[in-house]
Every structure is written in structure tokens, then in C-alpha cells.
Amino acid sequence: MIRKVSIPAIVALVMAAVLSLPQGTATAQTPSWATLAGIPTARAQASVATDSSGKIHVIGGYTPTLLASHQVYDPASDTWSTAAAIPGATRAAGIAVGPDGDIYVFGGYRSGQLSSIYRYDPDTNTWTSGSSMPFPAGWETAGEFGSDGKLYVFGGEGAQTKLQIYDPAGNSWSLGTNLPSGRLQHGAFRGSDGRFYIVGGRYGADTNLIYDPSTNLWSTGPSLPTGASSFGQATTPARDSFYVIRGSNTYGNLQSPYFNTVFVFDVALQSWTTFTPSLPTARRELSAAYSATDGSIHVLGGSNPGILSTHEALAVAALATNEVPVVNAGADAIIDEGDTFSQSGSFTDPDADTWSATVDYKEGAGAQTLAPAGKSFALSNLYEQNGV
Numbered sequence: 001m002i003r004k005v006s007i008p009a010i011v012a013l014v015m016a017a018v019l020s021l022p023q024g025t026a027t028a029q030t031p032s033w034a035t036l037a038g039i040p041t042a043r044a045q046a047s048v049a050t051d052s053s054g055k056i057h058v059i060g061g062y063t064p065t066l067l068a069s070h071q072v073y074d075p076a077s078d079t080w081s082t083a084a085a086i087p088g089a090t091r092a093a094g095i096a097v098g099p100d101g102d103i104y105v106f107g108g109y110r111s112g113q114l115s116s117i118y119r120y121d122p123d124t125n126t127w128t129s130g131s132s133m134p135f136p137a138g139w140e141t142a143g144e145f146g147s148d149g150k151l152y153v154f155g156g157e158g159a160q161t162k163l164q165i166y167d168p169a170g171n172s173w174s175l176g177t178n179l180p181s182g183r184l185q186h187g188a189f190r191g192s193d194g195r196f197y198i199v200g201g202r203y204g205a206d207t208n209l210i211y212d213p214s215t216n217l218w219s220t221g222p223s224l225p226t227g228a229s230s231f232g233q234a235t236t237p238a239r240d241s242f243y244v245i246r247g248s249n250t251y252g253n254l255q256s257p258y259f260n261t262v263f264v265f266d267v268a269l270q271s272w273t274t275f276t277p278s279l280p281t282a283r284r285e286l287s288a289a290y291s292a293t294d295g296s297i298h299v300l301g302g303s304n305p306g307i308l309s310t311h312e313a314l315a316v317a318a319l320a321t322n323e324v325p326v327v328n329a330g331a332d333a334i335i336d337e338g339d340t341f342s343q344s345g346s347f348t349d350p351d352a353d354t355w356s357a358t359v360d361y362k363e364g365a366g367a368q369t370l371a372p373a374g375k376s377f378a379l380s381n382l383y384e385q386n387g388v
Helices: none
Strands: 002-005 011-016 033-035 047-050 056-059 070-074 079-083 094-097 103-106 117-121 126-129 142-145 151-154 163-167 172-175 187-190 196-199 208-212 217-220 232-235 241-245 262-266 271-275 287-291 296-300 311-315 326-328 333-336 340-348 354-359 368-370 376-382
Touching (some): 047 094, 047 287, 056 287, 056 296, 103 151, 151 187, 151 196, 187 232, 187 241, 232 296, 241 296
Parallel strands (some): 094 142
Antiparallel strands (some): 011 354, 047 056, 094 103, 117 126, 151 163, 163 172, 187 196, 196 208, 232 241, 241 262, 262 271, 326 340, 340 376, 354 368
């Protein structure tokens, strides 16, 4: 007797995520902000970044006295420590973490627009100086490292339309194609697509300029829901989304209004959403960074109207969803009773999960354990004569 085996009907993969989430569902947690240990020295316009150990470095800023101090937050213990001060006091400097794990602080303001770049090694707690920028990016600049290991610096009050590219290996600068319009008080993010997103800026701009380093060309992306400047910014480790924690829409230091709106950009969908709940403490000139230690975005300092030491955090890692895997078990097969059916299959899953699987060959025995090898599996079953 010839039997047709319907493969899609008999194979079922049951994904067991690291957090033991049900297949394809989000966590049950409701997003909320936590208030954590405040910065020992209240400050606004600080440069903030997270090192490879998950510790958050808060560098420079003003009180309104200009600062060179460097304080480090450990999310594991909710405590602060002191690290080596930056060689030159600065405020509103750009900051980025290199592929070498070092922290780079560039531009900023100290009695004039700065063209300096400083490199901090968290392992040795030491600073070194790099070659000066061709143009002083100065106050309220922003930049990120590309996948090529180079630092891309976009705009700033001293070089509003300039794209300046730093190569740490050669300690040298080059220039990219100018920005279509000048930027300061803006954000700069590298997405999972390898492109840079330059969002917001002075006087509450809502524009989203996109730079593709592979072509050295600019395009325009979806605008912010509402203009923003002097805001906090943070990117998830996968770079599939980034957060704009909205500061203000005016130019002057300590100047109202002070906003608490949070916008999130999805790189894959190329769209913005407004995140709820909003930041508890509205402020401008704030700083933000993500730490994998607690899976949270930490929002630090700022002004409203005085200088703040406030530290609030949102556990965004707990908001992630566990996506349903896509299974390819092969085409239907036709076999004779008494023969053994054998076929291989595979599945895809964008999440970094672990997996278990079951298979039901529809002979009355029910589900049987199937052991995937990576993201592949083998099907094999003897169909007895006169099987059901």
C-alpha cells in the first residue's frame, strides 16, 4: 500500500529561549523606570559611554564650572568610583567606544571650539591624545565607529556640515561628503544595516539624515515624531533600534522647555514609535548609555533648570520578544508501507536561543523527541504494514 507522508503536518519545533519564554511571545514584564544611585558630581553636557565590562563612564560636563572629572558607575552593585580625569576639561564633547574597547572623547568646548581627541584605556586607566581634527567640531558634536573600525564625526558647532573620519590605526583624519545641512545638538547612531543616522539637532530639528559609508552618499530617512535637541541617546547592542530621550527644542544652556518624551527607531522597519512610560524627570543636556550588565538604558544628569545628578534606568532587554522560528521540513513524500521514511530539515531563528523539538509521525505513538544539530534535524521512521 502506498502512503503519502505530509511533512509540514508531522514536524513541530518548540523553541525554548534562554529566558524560557513561550514561543513567539513577549515577556510579561511591564516597562518601568528605576531610580538608581545619582552621579557623585551633578553635571550637564557630560560625555557618557559603556566599556566592555558593562561599566558606565561619565566624563567632563559642567556644573556650571567646567569639569575634567571622570566617574564610573557599576550597574552590578549600583555604586560609583573615580577614574583618571580627562587631560583637558570639556563639555558637550562627542564620545564613542572603539572596536579595541577604548573610549574616545572628541571635540567639545573649553573657552572655544575644540578639535582634540582623547583615547581612554579602561584596562590601564590611562589617557592618550590623538591628532587634532581638520576642523574643530567643538560643542555638541556626535559620532560613532563604523564597521570598518573608523570613527565618523558628524557636525558640531565648530564644523556643522563636516563629516570627519578618524583612523585610530594611523592616528589620522580624512573627510567624507559634507552633511546636506548643518548639525549640532544632534544624535548619531550606526544601525544594524551599517548606515549612520543623524537625527534631530539645534532648535528642535526633526530631520533624519542617513549616511552610507560604503558609497559616501547621503539620503533622508523618516523624521522624528517631534523635533529634539540636547537629548540623550542610546543604542541596543544589536543596533537594531536606538533611543532618543528628548531634551529640549531651544538652543541655550539651562533654557526651558524640558521634555521627557522617549522616541525609539526600528532600523528594520525604518519607523519611529513613542515609548511609554516617559522618562520620569524631564530634562535637557542629559546623557544616556546602554549597559549589558543589567540590560538597561541609563539616563544621567542634565538640567531642569539647575544641574542634576539624577540617574534613572529602563530595563529594555526585558522588553525583547522571542520570535517564532521558521521551519523547513522538506516536501511531502510518497512511500510504501514497510519502508523507512528519511529526510533532513532545517530552521531559522533570529534570536540567540537554545532549542528543543518534537516530531509526530502520525502513527498513534504521539510526539517523539527530536534532537536538532545546530539548526538542522533528521527525520526517520519505519511505517509498518497496515499502519494507521
